Amino acid sequence: MASVLSRRLGKRSLLGARVLGPPGAAPPSEPQAELLDGVAPQPFLVSKDTSCQEQLKEVLKAPGTSGLQQVAFQPGQKVYVWYGGQECTGLVEQHSWAEDKVTVWLLDQKLQICCKAEEVWLAELQGAFPQAPPPEQGSQAPAYRPVSRNIDVPKRKSDAVEMDEMMAAMVLTSLSCSPVVQSPPGVEANFSASRQACDPWKESGDVSDSGSSTTSGHWSASSGVSTPSPPHPQASPKYLGDAFGSPQTDHGFETDSDAFLLDEPAPRKRKNSVKVMYKCLWPNCGKVLRSIVGIKRHVKALHLGDTVDSDQFKREEDFYYTEVQMKEEAAVAAAAAAGTPTADLAPIPSVTSPPLAILPPPPPKAQTSGPEHPGLESYLPSGALSKSAPGSFWHIQADHAYQALPSFQIPVSPHIYTSISWAAAPSTASSLSPVRSRSLSFSEPQQPPPAMKSHLIVTSPPRAQSSARKARGEAKKCRKVYGIEHRDQWCTACRWKKACQRFLD
DNA sequence: TCTGCCGGGGC
DNA sequence: GCCCCGGCAGA
Numbered sequence: 327m328a329s330v331l332s333r334r335l336g337k338r339s340l341l342g343a344r345v346l347g348p349p350g351a352a353p354p355s356e357p358q359a360e361l362l363d364g365v366a367p368q369p370f371l372v373s374k375d376t377s378c379q380e381q382l383k384e385v386l387k388a389p390g391t392s393g394l395q396q397v398a399f400q401p402g403q404k405v406y407v408w409y410g411g412q413e414c415t416g417l418v419e420q421h422s423w424a425e426d427k428v429t430v431w432l433l434d435q436k437l438q439i440c441c442k443a444e445e446v447w448l449a450e451l452q453g454a455f456p457q458a459p460p461p462e463q464g465s466q467a468p469a470y471r472p473v474s475r476n477i478d479v480p481k482r483k484s485d486a487v488e489m490d491e492m493m494a495a496m497v498l499t500s501l502s503c504s505p506v507v508q509s510p511p512g513v514e515a516n517f518s519a520s521r522q523a524c525d526p527w528k529e530s531g532d533v534s535d536s537g538s539s540t541t542s543g544h545w546s547a548s549s550g551v552s553t554p555s556p557p558h559p560q561a562s563p564k565y566l567g568d569a570f571g572s573p574q575t576d577h578g579f580e581t582d583s584d585a586f587l588l589d590e591p592a593p594r595k596r597k598n599s600v601k602v603m604y605k606c607l608w609p610n611c612g613k614v615l616r617s618i619v620g621i622k623r624h625v626k627a628l629h630l631g632d633t634v635d636s637d638q639f640k641r642e643e644d645f646y647y648t649e650v651q652m653k654e655e656a657a658v659a660a661a662a663a664a665g666t667p668t669a670d671l672a673p674i675p676s677v678t679s680p681p682l683a684i685l686p687p688p689p690p691k692a693q694t695s696g697p698e699h700p701g702l703e704s705y706l707p708s709g710a711l712s713k714s715a716p717g718s719f720w721h722i723q724a725d726h727a728y729q730a731l732p733s734f735q736i737p738v739s740p741h742i743y744t745s746i747s748w749a750a751a752p753s754t755a756s757s758l759s760p761v762r763s764r765s766l767s768f769s770e771p772q773q774p775p776p777a778m779k780s781h782l783i784v785t786s787p788p789r790a791q792s793s794a795r796k797a798r799g800e801a802k803k804c805r806k807v808y809g810i811e812h813r814d815q816w817c818t819a820c821r822w823k824k825a826c827q828r829f830l831d
Numbered sequence: 832t833c834t835g836c837c838g839g840g841g842c
Numbered sequence: 843g844c845c846c847c848g849g850c851a852g853a
Contacts, residue, residue, distance in 0.1 A: 803835065822845060825836055 399428050399446065407432070407446045409439055418446075605648050802829050 399405065399421035407416050407430050419429040419438060426443045604621035606613040608629045615621045803826045804816035813821060817828035 805834070818845090819836085823836060823847065 399443065399448070403448060405430060405446045405448055407439070407441060409435065409441075416446075607648055804828055 399418040401418055401420060403418040405416055405418050405428075406413050407428075408414070409416075409432060414432050414434050416430040416432040416434075416439075419431050421428045421443065427440050428443045428446045429438060429440045430446060431438050603614050603616055604618055606615075606621060606624055606629075608625060611629070613621075613624055615624060804820035807829070808815040817826055819825055819827040
């Protein structure tokens with residue numbers, strides 16, 4: 327388990343786990359699951375998913391694809407193959423290009439099997455890097471193997487995963503195991519592997535970002551995520567529509583991360599015309615990219631600097647982008663304008679999820695508490711649900727300011743401050759409404775705000791033009807709570823007969 | 832009838 | 843800007 331976990335951690339498979347899609351779509355047979363699980367660490371193994379293979383081949387055949395390796399199995403070649411749930415050594419008998427099948431003579435079992443080429447990998451490749459044909463062979467060689475050797479994959483000690491990472495992984499993994507996203511761990515692991523395998527072309531396919539060339543394997547693992555082929559041909563329209571409907575480049579990116587983060591049932595969004603974009607939250611940037619890879623890379627390269635060396639800054643990019651839902655047209659437009667900062671991305675209908683920046687595990691530099699993950703569940707947003715839910719943490723700071731709302735900002739990261747504020751309630755009431763609202767604040771890099779300064783920098787988009795009267799809330803109001811006789815304890819708004827600021831709906 | 836709060840006005 | 847209140851509308 328530990329090794330599996332470490333594998334997951336290493337690949338940031340939490341994102342990847344989401345890619346799997348509903349297990350029901352393609353319930354893997356038992357042996358297959360087992361097989362896949364074992365197969366996970368193999369870097370060359372491509373997912374069995376045929377559609378993924380198709381995609382893979384397509385991309386691989388494209389010129390300029392790097393980090394890929396073609397493998398032509400020669401008779402007599404020593405290979406590894408998965409058989410009976412374990413890795414077996416065998417010799418290649420025959421490699422049928424047409425069917426992409428390889429006949430292998432298993433040395434251990436003393437029998438001959440025929441399996442798909444992607445289930446076979448060269449034994450020599452595992453070590454250094456043997457007789458694989460050079461990638462230039464390209465067009466003629468029909469079989470390819472994406473290999474991550476060209477990517478700087480940080481070595482991770484398989485069993486020496488830090489406890490907090492394990493905890494985080496476990497928590498997040500469990501969170502990602504909604505009935506929809508749940509899938510056998512083996513498959514999950516497999517996808518970690520297949521994701522890694524697909525990364526190179528994922529990366530190369532990502533054209534919408536500004537693309538730094540310093541692609542670390544670590545990150546690509548987290549991002550290549552959405553192999554556009556969940557292992558279910560009868561995938562739901564959600565997947566079909568998004569992963570395949572937009573063949574541009576990052577197809578499928580958005581199917582993973584957000585869903586993973588939001589841990590919500592699949593049909594929740596990805597409605598036909600809605601596209602998920604990723605917006606850089608860095609001050610004065612606002613760059614909008616189509617892919618999570620792109621945005622991470624953007625943040626990492628442009629804002630954070632490429633501090634791949636430091637574990638401390640790993641994954642910090644996560645805190646600097648947010649996911650936005652856009653109409654397809656708007657998304658296209660934004661993507662077209664992705665080269666320039668689009669801070670005023672006008673048609674942003676909604677920030678469907680709180681920016682990752684708000685997620686509790688802040689960068690280590692700002693994290694003073696231990697390795698625990700306080701209230702992770704409560705922070706994991708659930709899309710629109712959380713916004714309408716009473717007492718939601720994600721209630722965006724209202725622009726209604728009949729009272730001074732003392733707030734303080736918690737430096738989540740050098741440039742992002744989580745502002746927590748509540749109504750200026752008298753002492754007796756302060757316990758009644760612990761957290762009224764939170765809002766993200768961005769400080770100018772050159773002008774770091776005092777940590778405890780009480781002002782809100784970012785507010786929600788202006789309230790909808792409410793010619794119509796605001797519906798009455800269900801929550802108690804100051805009048806009810808304190809009574810008319812304790813009017814002095816009411817919030818200012820209530821005293822002024824304005825919308826109550828203490829008991830927001 | 833009570834309650835929440837918008838809109839307006841006085842200071 | 844602070845404060846108050848008439849009056850509307852929902853409960």
